[in-house]
Amino acid sequence: MGHSAPVSNGTTSNGSPSMGNGLAKHNSSIMRVSLPGTTLYDDPYLDREEFVRLVIQSLRDVGYIESAATLEAESGYSLEAPEVSEFRQHILRGAWANAEPLLVQLGVTDEDALLDARFLIGKQKYLELLEARKTTAALQVLRNDLAPYSTMSEQEELHVLSSLMMCSGPEDLRRRASWDGASGTSRRQLLDDLQHYIPSSIMIPQRRFSTLLTQSRLYQRHRCLYHNSPADSTSFSLFSDHMCDMEAFPRITTTILEVHSDEVWNVAWSHDGTHLASASKDKTAIIWRIGLEGEPSSRDCIAEFILRDHPYPVGCLAWSLDDSILSTSADHLILLWNTKTGALMKTLESHAETVSALVWLPDGSGFMSGSLDRKIVLWDMEGELRESWNDVAIRVTDAAVTPDVKRLVAVGMGYNPPPTLGSLSQGQVREPSPPLVSNGTGNSMGPRSSENRMIVYDLKTGQVELSIHMEGELTSVKISEDSRYALINHAPDEIHLWDLQELRLARKFTGQRQGHHVIRSCFGGIDGNFVVSGSEDRNVYVWHRDTGALLEVLEGHGLGSVNSVAWNPRNKRMFASCSDDGTIRVWEAPVPAGELLRGFSIPESEPEMIGKGKGKFKQPWAYNDGVL
Structure with a gap:
């Protein structure tokens, strides 16, 4: 019928x-x-x-x-x-x-x-x-x-x-x-x-009626601080209120990656969630293969390529949209790597100072780089320069593009140019440069300035939509998947959530420690409803995005700062963190009783995992181990 x-x-x-x-x-x-x-x-x-x-x-x-x-x-x-x-x-x-x-x-x-x-x-x-x-x-x-x-x-x-x-x-x-x-x-x-x-x-x-039920579901999801389940009939029922099991939250280290010989400053997942890239003070980047399937103890976990041809410590990492290219930064250089072979494809030298931001465009047309030299450069897929925004208002410390490809959000320090020789009076002595501010990657971030700013650009026209003065250092920015929110690490000891739709500060997250180093936070969870950040007290902090409630303080890393965190884009119950202790930790939901913690170090019998690309070398600068 x-x-x-x-x-x-x-x-x-x-x-x-x-x-x-x-x-x-x-x-x-x-x-x-x-x-x-x-x-x-x-x-x-x-x-x-x-x-x-x-x-x-x-x-x-x-x-x-x-x-x-x-x-x-x-x-x-x-x-x-x-x-x-x-x-x-x-x-x-x-x-x-x-x-x-x-x-x-x-x-x-x-x-x-x-x-x-x-x-x-x-x-x-x-x-x-x-x-x-x-x-x-x-x-x-x-x-x-x-x-x-x-x-x-x-x-x-x-x-x-x-x-x-x-x-x-x-x-x-x-x-x-x-x-x-x-x-x-x-x-x-x-x-x-x-x-x-x-x-x-x-x-x-x-x-x-459907609208009212949807509003009820959204309200219940908002009230569920540990919500991390898909919106389907198995996770939401009209017969009962929704509540996720907090025990299913990724709070346990299931894998420790120990190959880097020095501090690890950054991590980034590939878009398909099967690979993790890490950047270190030891002048290498590593591409890890992390299997998505199976129990942690049996999961495939291999350091596929160790990218050794960086003349300086590695600061930034970014995967191309199709995961075929990994871009890394070492001081003023940008290096492009073939992720299938580990070969160095190209070295780019357009910037005069430390490259502090690398971001591939969500439309797959290329990538952008930002630097302390007050330049933002747009590159095509092959690493050819397409456009350069010179003399921007800040020394860029990080930048991100919204997924809808409409806006570029940059954060950084104001620029105080030193006097030129011609402007000095006879007998006048040039004042010494202001103290250097560490960017947490061993590179100097330039003169300290009270003119720290977040600038929101129209990506198509390059026009400034919003420029906000902020007190304190701004070290990283991430954008939510719906393009609405910008998450900004703000020293000392705060993370700010900016609403890009209403152009206002929506929330502050506190509890973590950040005073001297670059700490990189991220959104996490199936709806991006978690905020996760490292901290200088060696812990990982997790908040509920919409309420600001501190949910977890995760211990496990050794001495030093937890510098960066990254949530797996495919497995919404997995994220990674990296630390000054030289390790990377993969966090997941608690494993069954008796399950062993997985550790990994590179076996001497696998030299083929070493990247063979070539790069220029010059004497590295003096740095202070990421401390002011």
Whole structure:
């Protein structure tokens, strides 16, 4: 026994009202139930009529048409007035001349609201005529329906709509207008947009019960501090409140990687989650293969390549979008490595000072580098220079690109240029340079300055959208997967969460220690709802992103700072940390009783794992082991 695919508010797929198999003929035989009061149960805030109407709507939405009609008859509550159904069907069928006069009957009486609603209907009509190549009729709609109804705020949109007359065809029109056409979902989207002007008591928003249940799920997820499970029927049930088991949180070290001979300053996972790259003061980077499957004790864990050809300690790491290239930085140099062979592909020397940021663009078009020399450089996939932003306002200490490829967020120190020889008076002695600030990678970060800033750029135009002065050193920045939040390590002893949508400081995370070194934090978990950071007290700290609650302080690393953390992008219950103790730790949920901790060091019998690339060498600078 089949039925047509359910459509919101109980309409069939062709847009006609459906009461279901002739039930209307014997609805009169169903006795109406009269109940005392007007509220649901004993709750004074839940109106019974609203609840029943939502149940009727939900039954129709999922295809139980006869049950919905029976409930209407038994309760005496109608889902909606006839003119509401009529209006909805006119919109879905594109009968614009019949739909527009009904707006006043549906409660749209405010003059401005009426103008806005008519403009939306006229816009849909105009686009559909253009799509059907009826240019003359579309021009008449533009002149007669849109121009008279447009408000001051809509004048710019009116100019954009006018330019669509020049589209080469329907496909070009849909692309330029970001519109999916008359046969797509645009008419249903129009109904959603018109809903803002029609009282919800008259026309119930589509799938309202589903919206309320989604809000309930999001609320429960927000309340679940250890939430790290997928949003499916196994993790969320209507029969019980959601709560993740805190014991499933990755708080146990299951693997210790011990190959580096000195401090490890940075770690980064490949996009497929199967490899981990590490950077060290020992002038090497290592590409590790970390298996995703199996128990920790049996998991494949190999140092595939040790990239030795760095003339200086290695500071930054970044994987290309397809994981075929690993870019590393050593002082002012950028090195590109083939991750399949471990061979050095290219050495780039565009910067004059320490390269402090490497980030591959999410669209796969290349990567960007930032440096203490106040330059941000855009490179293509082959390492050819495409564009250089010179003389930026800060000595860049880190940078990140939003996943939607719209913004570049850079953090750094203000620039205090020293006086030139020509500006010194006769007999005047040049003042000594300001003290150097360590970047935690052994490189000097340049003169200390009170003008520490976060700068948000429009990536396409290079224009500054936001420039915020901050007290204290800014050492790293990460962007959330939804492009909304920027996570900034801020010395002393704070991590700041900036809302890039509202351009405001959303939250501060405290508890960790950072006063002298570069510490790099990250987002973690299946929804990015954890904030994880290293600390100068040798611990790893974990907070709940939306509440700021400190969840875990993880011990295990030896003496020195935990410099960087990285969450596995594929296995959401695994992350890695690296430390001055020369080790990298992989953290996972507690292993079963008797499971042994996995340790790893390079066997002498595997020389083929050593990278063979060549690089330039010069005498390394003097540094102070990452301490001010």
